[in-house]
Amino acid sequence: MKVPKWPIADGRELELLGEVLASDRWGGYHPFVGQLEQSFAELSRCRHGLAAVNGTVTLEMALEALGIGPGDEVIVPAISFVSTATAVSRVGAIPVFVDIEGDTFNIDPERVRAAISPRVKAVIAVHFGGPMADMTRLAEIARDHDLYLLEDAAHAAGSEWDGSRAGSIGVAGSFSFQNSKVITAGEGGMLTTNNDSVSASARSILDQGRKPNEGWFFHYELGTNYRMTGLQAAVLIAQLERLPHQNAIRARNADVVRRALADLPCLRFQHVPRAASVHTNYLLLGRIPNRDRFHREVTSRGVPCTPFYPHPLYGNPLYQRGGCRVEPCPVSEQCVRDAFWLPHRVLLGSEQDTADLIEVLRGAATAA
Ligand SMILES: Cc1ncc(COP(=O)(O)O)c(C=O)c1O
Incomplete structure (x- = not known):
């Protein structure tokens, strides 16, 4: 059989890449980055979109912005790409692996409930293969036990649960634009959230601890550089249109x-x-x-x-x-x-x- 190629690009990517190349800002401060953030936030029906270098660091940013770290546990499904768990380990917390459902391949809410200990601070639901995990039951469990519910939506740009978009139900959603994903720039990631303080904190983490509209050489938090480039954003704007x-x-x-x-x-x-x-x-x-x-x-x-x-x-x-x-x-x-x-x-x-x-x-x- 003829198997379609992936990834695919056409003149639209070339046109937008050309604009970035003709500019003097190829990095994270090209206006295309902000434009992509806004379009992706709209797709996800969220107030904020934060573009970053990949969908692994967006998970780490979310956990860090929520203050999760040493001494905390985070429940994750035993079946996912490794980043879902390593993001937890890299902020110093302990991943707790629980079983999935055999028909949906998504985390089993009853197994989540059974794994809750006093140290558990958050649950990461992965929308495996595209269909979202049972966000109704997971949100209920998170509410009952005062846990953060995070979405690893790496596979799920535009997916819905009961009419709500991926990335908009949990406190934050993490997306990947790695080569095989449904929109891609080879690498790339996006954090979505409706929570203003998570957004502000994650923004500072990804941009060297800066604050908006403060000086370039003024750093208020221990941040790093996870900024997506204008070149990635150009490709992703074209991909998102398709x-x-x-x-x-x-x-x-x-x-x-x-x-x-x-x-x-x-x-x-x-x-x-x-x-x-x-x-x-x-x-x-x-x-x-x-x-x-x-x-x-x-x-x-x-x-x-x-x-x-x-x-x-x-x-x-x-x-x-x-x-x-x-x-x-x-x-x-x-x-x-x-x-x-x-x-x-x-x-x-x-x-x-x-x-x-x-x-x-x-x-x-x-x-x-
Ligand atoms: C479920 C899941 N989470 C996180 C990631 C990490 O994304 P990235 O490769 O952009 O770092 C991936 C994929 O690659 C993934 O499949």
Whole structure:
């Protein structure tokens, strides 16, 4: 099958990059950075957007801005990219790994409730693959126990839960624009929040401890330089313009694929709750008993497929040495053995490409 390329760019990126290159501000003070922040805040229906170099430091900024540090614990799902946990470790706090739900692949709110200790200060919900985690139940638990609820929305630019956008429900949302994400500048990140003091504090952290409208050489906090460049912002403005259309194409094609393969009882795609029905389709996720054989069959037919993570996050050598708390995670352990994902570019093709994809998945599932 013809697999669409990703990332993609056209004359719009070149035009905007040209504007930055012709200017005398290629760095974080080019007006495109502020423009992107405003557009992304609008997409996320948040008061503030803070652009940064990637979606790992945006998580760290959020935790630091909330005052989370040594002596604190933060609950995270056992299944995510490593940044969700390392951001917690890097501010000096302890990640507490809890299990996911076997159908949505998102953090299990009941497991979150069971893991709460007096030291837990926050929960990070990851919207894995695009559909948002159950923010209704998570927000309720956070409220009951006086915890901060943060969103790792790296996969979820424009996703919704019950009509609210990713990044707008928790105290802050963290997005990634790394190469594989649904909008990308190769690298990049964005923090969204409706909380003015989190925004002011995170802004100061990412810009060398400065305060707005104070002198360049006046530093009020222990900050650093996490500023996104004008060159990244130029590319991302163009990418963001295309996002609604691409989200719609992926949604349409994902629906066609899921319906066409619904008769295969062995192949279970990610369950998308009704409240999460608007989402990015960043990953086409599923589970199948003979996963390794299925993975070999799919890739041998020229379609990219990843056999899930090799272990839950606590299986990484880093966390095998300690520095974390691990709750029982039988579902995560099982997903490591039987889950897979295909990247979103397979959902960006024509009707014929989608028909070919269905054929490949059916053939691979049958052979497995
Ligand atoms: C769930 C999740 N969180 C955080 C990140 C980190 O983002 P970045 O690579 O932009 O640092 C990623 C991805 O790369 C991710 O998938």
